[in-house]
Amino acid sequence: xxxxxxxxxxxxxxxxxxxxxxxxxxxxxxxxxxxxxxxxxxxxxxxxxxxxxxxxxxxxxxxxxxxxxxxxxxxxxxxxxxxxxxxxxxxxxxxxxxxxxxxxxxxxxxxxxxxxxxxxxxxxxxxxxxxxxxxxxxxxxxxxxxxxxxxxxxxxxxxx
Amino acid sequence: xxxxxxxxxxxxxxxxxxxxxxxxxxxxxxxxxxxxxxxxxxxxxxxxxxxxxxxxxxxxxxxxxxxxxxxxxxxxxxxxxxxxxxxxxxxxxxxxxxxxxxxxxxxxxxxxx
Numbered sequence: 595x596x597x598x599x600x601x602x603x604x605x606x607x608x609x610x611x612x613x614x615x616x617x618x619x620x621x622x623x624x625x626x627x628x629x630x631x632x633x634x635x636x637x638x639x640x641x642x643x644x645x646x647x648x649x650x651x652x653x654x655x656x657x658x659x660x661x662x663x664x665x666x667x668x669x670x671x672x673x674x675x676x677x678x679x680x681x682x683x684x685x686x687x688x689x690x691x692x693x694x695x696x697x698x699x700x701x702x703x704x705x706x707x708x709x710x711x712x713x714x715x716x717x718x719x720x721x722x723x724x725x726x727x728x729x730x731x732x733x734x735x736x737x738x739x740x741x742x743x744x745x746x747x748x749x750x751x752x753x754x
Numbered sequence: 755x756x757x758x759x760x761x762x763x764x765x766x767x768x769x770x771x772x773x774x775x776x777x778x779x780x781x782x783x784x785x786x787x788x789x790x791x792x793x794x795x796x797x798x799x800x801x802x803x804x805x806x807x808x809x810x811x812x813x814x815x816x817x818x819x820x821x822x823x824x825x826x827x828x829x830x831x832x833x834x835x836x837x838x839x840x841x842x843x844x845x846x847x848x849x850x851x852x853x854x855x856x857x858x859x860x861x862x863x864x865x866x867x
Contacts, residue, residue, distance in 0.1 A: 699810050700810050723817065724813065724816055724817045724820060725813075725829075726812060726813045726816040726827065726829060727809065727812075727813075727829050727830065727832070729809060729810060729812075729813040730813075731813055731814075731817055749810055749813060
């Protein structure tokens with residue numbers, strides 16, 4: 595399974611310079627997702643974070659994970675018989691799904707365990723632990739070269 | 755639930771007290787409250803006035819109840835969180851339901867135990 599950035603952009607309301615997810619490589623709609631974010635020296639925030647020592651801000655790692663989470667729960671609205679190996683997306687209301695993406699409601703126990711620099715490929719993972727009403731508790735983590743750089747839990751809301 | 759004799763009533767009261775104590779501990783732990791669980795009362799409102807919890811906290815409580823008691827609180831059943839007693843009612847009602855499902859799925863009750 596591979597979801598490219600063009601499809602991701604239809605499922606999320608985020609745009610440049612804040613679309614922080616390049617690809618989704620594993621997906622169980624509503625349950626878990628694995629995504630990729632490639633970090634390049636061209637990221638605009640490296641201008642100031644920090645001059646001469648480019649490091650991805652931790653809050654943006656959390657944002658990448660939150661965007662992956664939005665894909666995970668947005669795709670739960672796809673038709674049940676969607677063939678994820680070769681999807682044609684007929685009958686999918688992308689606009690409706692993008693408009694229901696909510697907000698980060700809580701960030702808890704997030705630990706930043708390593709620095710992320712230009713050239714690193716982030717492997718992002720989001721697993722839904724529990725949902726109640728329009729809120730979901732998600733266990734998130736990201737790694738670079740199989741080494742964990744951030745993990746913890748976030749709570750996200752969904753517009754109804 | 756029909757309670758037929760004094761021993762059953764005492765047993766029920768003991769179980770209920772134990773459950774409420776466990777729920778108060780869960781509440782403090784799950785929400786990182788800086789309160790002693792013993793200072794909470796079972797009828798104290800948790801939302802609005804009272805403990806002033808909000809919807810994000812209700813998700814945390816749903817997680818805590820699932821982890822500790824294996825009971826799922828369904829969407830919309832927010833009143834289950836209105837007090838410790840309300841949570842105890844919900845857990846008792848649904849725990850016995852789930853136990854009943856286990857029995858019908860091939861479990862057994864050892865009557866001699």
